[in-house]
Amino acid sequence: MVNGTCNRLRKNKAKPGRAGVSGGRRWGSSLRKTRETKPIWGGVSSVKTGKAVVGASNFTLYTSNSAEGHPCNTTAALALPVGGCYGESMNERPVGLKLGSLSLDVPFFQASLSGYSDHSMRALARRFGCPFALTDVMLAKSVAHPAVLAKAMFRPGDDEHPVGAQILGKTPTTMAKAARDLVAVGYDVIDLNCACPAPKVLRRGRGGALLDHPDTAIEILQAVRDAVSCPVLMKLRIGFSHSFQSQDNFWEIVTRVIEQGVDALVIHGRTVSERFRGKADWDAVAAVKARFPAATIIGSGDVFDASATVELMKRTGLDGFVVARGAIGNPWIFRDLRCLWEGRPLPPPPNLAEQRLIMLEHLDRILASPSAKNRVRGSRGGHPEKWGIGYFRKFMIYYVRRHPKRKQVVQTLIKARTRAEVEAGINAWYNGEALHD
Numbered sequence: 001m002v003n004g005t006c007n008r009l010r011k012n013k014a015k016p017g018r019a020g021v022s023g024g025r026r027w028g029s030s031l032r033k034t035r036e037t038k039p040i041w042g043g044v045s046s047v048k049t050g051k052a053v054v055g056a057s058n059f060t061l062y063t064s065n066s067a068e069g070h071p072c073n074t075t076a077a078l079a080l081p082v083g084g085c086y087g088e089s090m091n092e093r094p095v096g097l098k099l100g101s102l103s104l105d106v107p108f109f110q111a112s113l114s115g116y117s118d119h120s121m122r123a124l125a126r127r128f129g130c131p132f133a134l135t136d137v138m139l140a141k142s143v144a145h146p147a148v149l150a151k152a153m154f155r156p157g158d159d160e161h162p163v164g165a166q167i168l169g170k171t172p173t174t175m176a177k178a179a180r181d182l183v184a185v186g187y188d189v190i191d192l193n194c195a196c197p198a199p200k201v202l203r204r205g206r207g208g209a210l211l212d213h214p215d216t217a218i219e220i221l222q223a224v225r226d227a228v229s230c231p232v233l234m235k236l237r238i239g240f241s242h243s244f245q246s247q248d249n250f251w252e253i254v255t256r257v258i259e260q261g262v263d264a265l266v267i268h269g270r271t272v273s274e275r276f277r278g279k280a281d282w283d284a285v286a287a288v289k290a291r292f293p294a295a296t297i298i299g300s301g302d303v304f305d306a307s308a309t310v311e312l313m314k315r316t317g318l319d320g321f322v323v324a325r326g327a328i329g330n331p332w333i334f335r336d337l338r339c340l341w342e343g344r345p346l347p348p349p350p351n352l353a354e355q356r357l358i359m360l361e362h363l364d365r366i367l368a369s370p371s372a373k374n375r376v377r378g379s380r381g382g383h384p385e386k387w388g389i390g391y392f393r394k395f396m397i398y399y400v401r402r403h404p405k406r407k408q409v410v411q412t413l414i415k416a417r418t419r420a421e422v423e424a425g426i427n428a429w430y431n432g433e434a435l436h437d
C-alpha cells in the first residue's frame with residue numbers, strides 16, 4: 001500500500017473533539033513531573049504573558065484601524081507588506097503564509113490525513129476556501145516504484161494546485177527519489193513525515209521514530225533538499241516522548257533542519273507516545289517559534305473551531321496552523337476560516353439543504369475520483385460504486401454530527417448500498433420535514 005500508513009489511527013483514537021482550538025493548557029503543564037523528565041518548553045515569556053511574540057514571521061498585518069473602513073474588504077488590504085510581528089492592537093492579526101517560494105493568502109491549510117485527504121476531500125476543501133492541501137502520507141519506497149505514480153490516484157489533479165505530497169521513509173536516497181518523482185508528476189510541495197505514531201511505522205524506524213534519530217532526519221532533509229527545488233516542509237511532533245533524551249533530540253532536529261533550510265515546520269503539539277491523547281500543547285509549538293523567530297513554524301492540534309484560531313495565533317506568535325480532523329465531513333470550516341481571516345463576518349452554519357448538497361457532492365466526487373476508477377482494474381478489484389459508498393461512510397459519520405437526529409440518520413445511511421440509496425436516505429433526512437416526527 002502506498003498510503004494509508006496511519007489508517008490505524010482513525011479506528012478509535014482519532015475522534016474529533018467538540019471543544020474549540022485547545023491551548024488552555026498552561027505553560028509546560030503537559031510535562032509529566034517524573035524524575036526522568038524535564039520541561040523543554042520553558043523560557044518563552046511572550047506566550048505565558050499573552051504578549052506579542054516579536055520576530056521575523058511571514059505574516060502580513062491587517063489593522064482594522066484603517067481610515068478606509070474595513071480594510072479586509074479590499075484586495076489591497078491583503079497585499080500589505082510583510083509585517084514580521086504582531087502589533088499591540090487587538091485588531092491586528094496576520095494574514096498570509098509563506099512556504100518557501102509558495103505564498104498562501106491565509107495562514108492555514110489542510111493537513112495530511114491518512115485515509116481521508118484524497119482528491120475528493122482536497123477538492124472540497126479548496127472549493128470552500130482552503131488555499132493549499134496535502135495528500136495522505138505516501139510510503140517513499142512505494143512511490144519510488146514507477147508503476148505507482150502511473151496511477152492517477154497518486155498524482156495531483158489538474159485543478160488542485162498548489163498541492164503538496166507527504167512522504168514517509170527512513171532512507172535518505174529513497175526519500176529523495178520519491179520527492180523528485182512526485183515533483184515530476186506535478187506536486188508543488190514536499191512534506192517529510194517525522195510524526196506518524198502508528199506502531200507498524202515506528203517499528204520500521206519511520207515517521208515519529210525519526211524524532212529520536214536526529215542524524216537520519218537531517219540526512220533525509222538534506223537529500224530531499226538537494227533533489228528538488230520546490231518548498232520542502234517537515235511534519236514533526238513535539239518529541240517522541242517527554243523524556244530528557246527525546247526532548248534533546250527534538251531540539252537538535254529543529255535547530256539543524258532550520259539551519260539546513262527547511263521551508264516550514266508543521267508541528268503537532270503532542271508527542272508520538274501521546275498519539276492523540278489529551279489536548280495539543282500549543283505552548284510547546286510556540287516555544288519553537290520563540291526560539292527561531294525567522295523560521296516558519298506552523299501548529300497543529302485540535303483545530304475544530306474557526307473562531308478560536310485568530311486568538312490562538314495572536315497568543316502563540318505562530319506563522320499559521322493546519323486543519324486536520326476538524327475538516328473531516330466539515331468543509332465549512334474553511335469557509336469560516338477564510339471569512340474570519342479576511343475580516344468578514346462569520347456566515348451562519350449550513351442549513352440542512354446545504355448540508356444535503358455538499359454530502360451528495362462529496363459522494364459524487366468520490367465516485368468520480370481516480371481512486372474509485374482504480375477499483376475497476378486495480379489489483380484489489382472491487383466495484384467502484386461499492387467501494388465509493390463504503391469510503392463515503394467514513395465522511396458521512398462526521399457530516400451527520402450537525403444533524404439534530406444524528407443517530408437515526410446514521411442508521412439509515414449506514415444501510416445504503418448504492419448511490420441511489422444514499423441519495424434517498426440523505427433526501428429523507430435533510431429536508432425541513434425531517435426535523436419533525
Ligand SMILES: Cc1cc2nc3c(=O)[nH]c(=O)nc-3n(C[C@H](O)[C@H](O)[C@H](O)COP(=O)(O)O)c2cc1C
Nearest residue numbers: 010014111112113114137268300301302303324325
Ligand atoms: C485519521 C488521521 C490520519 C492522519 N494522517 C496523517 C498523515 O498521513 N500525515 C501526517 O503528517 N499527519 C497525519 N495525521 C495527523 C494530523 O495531520 C494532525 O497533525 C493531527 O490530527 C492533529 O490535528 P487535529 O487535532 O486538528 O486533528 C492524521 C491524523 C488523523 C486523525
